[in-house]
Amino acid sequence: MTYDALRRGRASLPGHAYHITIATAGRKPIFTDMTCARLAIDTLRQSDDAQRGKTIAWALMPDHLHWLLTLGETVSLARIVHRFKGRSARRINRHLKRSGTLWQRAYHDHTIREDEDLKSTARYIVANPLRAGLVERIGDYPHWDAAWI
Template identity: 50%
Template sequence: MHVEDRFRGHRALRRGRVSLPGQVYHVTVATRDRNPWFANFHVGCEAVRAFRQPAALADARLLAWVLMPDHAHWLIELGPRVPLEMVVSRMKAATGVQVNRMLARAGALWGPAFHDRALRQEDDLRSVARYIVANPLRAGLVERIGDYPFWDCVWLDGASL
């Protein structure tokens, strides 16, 4: 399959979308074929190290995130220069390189597309962050979010989340 054909559907989904500096987006990315790579604790740790690298984020800020066995949710605030599609691409690439190196494998780790939702001014960022980090609870992976190792949030000062 030609590379252009592979991403044609993804580009069609992105058509008409605007990436705005300072805008906050809830982004969901899934592994290729929904493979549960991150059910392995060590693979999950490697993925988290990769997508938290400043180079992967460029000028964006990661406000909250959760890494599930076969997908990730990121709450991203864009910086002034790098558009959302590039930030997501860089984060997926950094994770893919690190995890592939660890597993001595080649090939795509993530699916080619991603889903994003731009938050509105009236949306409460902390409520969205709570929703994101509560994914393991809703999926039945843990009974308390503190028992799940792969999440973080900038509002971690106790009761403020």
């Protein structure tokens, strides 16, 4: 089965924005470890550096990632997520001196349609630590960023 076939109806439209949610295997709170969190964030940034897409906003929670990105011209949505998951898992597993699955196999994606507000979606993403009760002010949470809000 190809990664594009994981969910019927999934589309990869270059230039379109997507809200991706990726959870850790068993919802383990891997990213309470600061080094694990920084490795995942660095891998996320490398995806932009390789021009596979353009990250608009993200929030790395203890057991999942919310990622808002605009898809590049040369790679499918499934491929960009697969690369992120594989590369981040290898780096984090090496740090933890372990092997095995880091991320759940599937992920959730939502295409941001023309009538939806990209800025509202970005604000929703970066406010996740507040809603989860992890901090009282978003500025106190270390694992998020946004190009603009």
